[in-house]
Amino acid sequence: MAKEAIHANPTGRHAELRPQIFEVSTLYGAATLSAALDAGLFGPADAARRVLLVSNNAAVPETATPLGDMAGWDGIVTRFDLVVDWNATIRPLHPSDWSPVEQDAPLWQRVFREAWGLGEGIADLVVESVHANPAAALARIFADADVHVYADGLMSYGPTREALPSATAPRIVRLLHLDLVPGLRPLLLSEYEVGSETVPDAAFRAVLDELTAVAADDPEVPRDPERAPGAVILGQYLADLGILSTGEEEELHARMLRAAAAAGHERVLFKPHPTAPSRYSRALEKAAADCGVELLVPTTPLLAEAVFGRCRPRLVVGCFSTALFTAATYYGVPAARVGTDLLLDRLKPYQNSNRVPLTIVDALLPDLETSNAAEAPGDVGPLVRTVGYCMQPRQYPGLRAEAFAWLDEHFGSRTQRYFKRRRLTSLELPGSLAPAGGRFPGGGAALRVARRVRRAASRRRGGHR
Structure with missing residues (x-):
């Protein structure tokens, strides 16, 4: 539970504290923010009024697991003074769709400052994906806030998706990110000369250990070495993003299982993506039966990292999940890829933000199906x-x-x-x-002119036939 279930009006002590608003949509992102807070990257807790704004950005929020139901959430929220459900605040509108018209933004700021007990001081607004709602909407509402962007995965190494509003870009103070690929600098926001700052590894691992500790009662995530899975395969939500069909995504998961079985693993745990709809594929169950593999599926929603911490698998398999690199970086577990060639061919448009994570995984991790080692050309x-x-x-x-x-x-x-x-x-x-x-x-310009001339000549030749 948060420290406060009900707030008071912004008077007394609240009015003297620096307002800090943290927007989050995933448990992984919340863990990243928690590590940043624990490491002192946002100053002392007693000098700030910290509000955690929880947004469920799934296409159909009702089909995705709420953050409040995930193992470890109760510990995460103790770092904040107030927790706000953004979906409930703007209901019936969707967080990805709603943004106030410009002239109404100051009114919304006054409403939220009063409702959340923020006082009148300059706020810190800490968001993910600053170019998209709900972060873009919050940046418009809190137009005088200092903006901090945090990246909770491999997308931080890719380019900014689109140009930012002129009223937002100059206010971005820094980019916080995990050092998932040591030595690789984030491209995100670099065009605005925004400096990047890493969240300390030790602080993040401590938060992951905290989340792992509360995952101990799931019978499908055994700690006993005799029952622990040798391999973990990571599900994603590619069908819901329109990248693959449902059948293709199910087959991709089955390919991962077959490759893990071929590598000698007799017990495999399938970790569904927390944002994916709550459905279970019979295709994966059949693949396990055909391979003579015992298949485990967690019965409680939890981070993949909690699975790594508890089961200590010998291998993690996925397509382009960030968890492949947290497994290797924070747990020393070897990671391998399956299906990146298919996704590199299918991903559209070319500027799709998943392209850089996919490229990094393909370049740095071995292909489990072919046993080919990564062949990245140097750095x-x-x-x-x-x-x-x-x-x-x-x-x-x-x-x-x-x-x-x-x-x-x-x-x-x-x-x-x-x-x-x-x-x-x-x-x-x-x-x-x-x-x-x-x-x-x-x-x-010359190339375009040459093409027009060639097309015109082709039409003339066609007309003489």
Whole structure:
């Protein structure tokens, strides 16, 4: 429970404290924020009025597990003075859809400040995905707040999805992120010269241990080494995102199980994604029976990291889940990938924010089905920046020269999976469909004129037949 179930009006002590609003939509994100607070990255607790704003951003929130039902949530919220259900606050509107019209934003700020006991001081607004609602709506409402962005996964290494409003970008103080790929710097928000700051590993691992401790009563997550799963496979929610069909996603999970069985694991735990709808696939159960593998599925909603901490598996398998890297970074558990080639081909549009996490996993982790080791060309940073430039060239023009040089040296049979030839052609980069090593003589304008002339000539020839 939060320290307060009911607030008072912003008078007395509350009015003297610095207001801090933390927006969260996942338990992993809440754990990241908790670690940042524990490490003192937001100052002392007794100097702030901390409000945790909980948003369920699932397409159909009623089908996703509420954060309050997940193991460890009660411990997370003790770090905050008040917990607010954002979905209930704006009901019947969806958190991803609602944003106040500009002239109403000051009114909403006054309403929320009074309702949440925030006083009148300059606030700290701590959000994820600042370009999208509900974070974008909160940034508009609290127009004078200092904005801190936290990234709870591999997406921090990718580009900002779209240009930010001119009223928001200058207020961003920093980007907080986990050091999931040591040495790799986040591309997110770098075009605005926003500095990045890592959440200390020790603080984050301590929060994960806290979450693990309360997962001890799930019979499907055994601590006994005799019953513990040798491998954990990570489910995602690719069908609900429209990336794969339901049948294709079920088959992807079955491929993971078969690959784990082929690697010698006789007991496998399937960890569904917490945002995925509550459904269980018979396809995975059948694959387990066909392979002679015992399949375990948690009966309580909990983080994948709580499973790692309790079961100590020997292998973690997934497609492009961030948990693959938390397994390796924080628990020393080897991770392997399955299905990244399919997703690299299917992911649309090219600038889809999942592309960089997918690229990182494909480049750095071995393929469990083929036993092929990762073949990343040296440091993964240049590859990630090149993919990031191709995703958002207008926002990162300063990366063009590096991207051109990297593609000129490395584009080939192994690396072309990270790019689309049409994309490279439109950007006049090596690997394109255009002549002269990816550059059409005269540049893009000349290429467009040549195409128009060619189409016109083709129509004339057709007319003479």
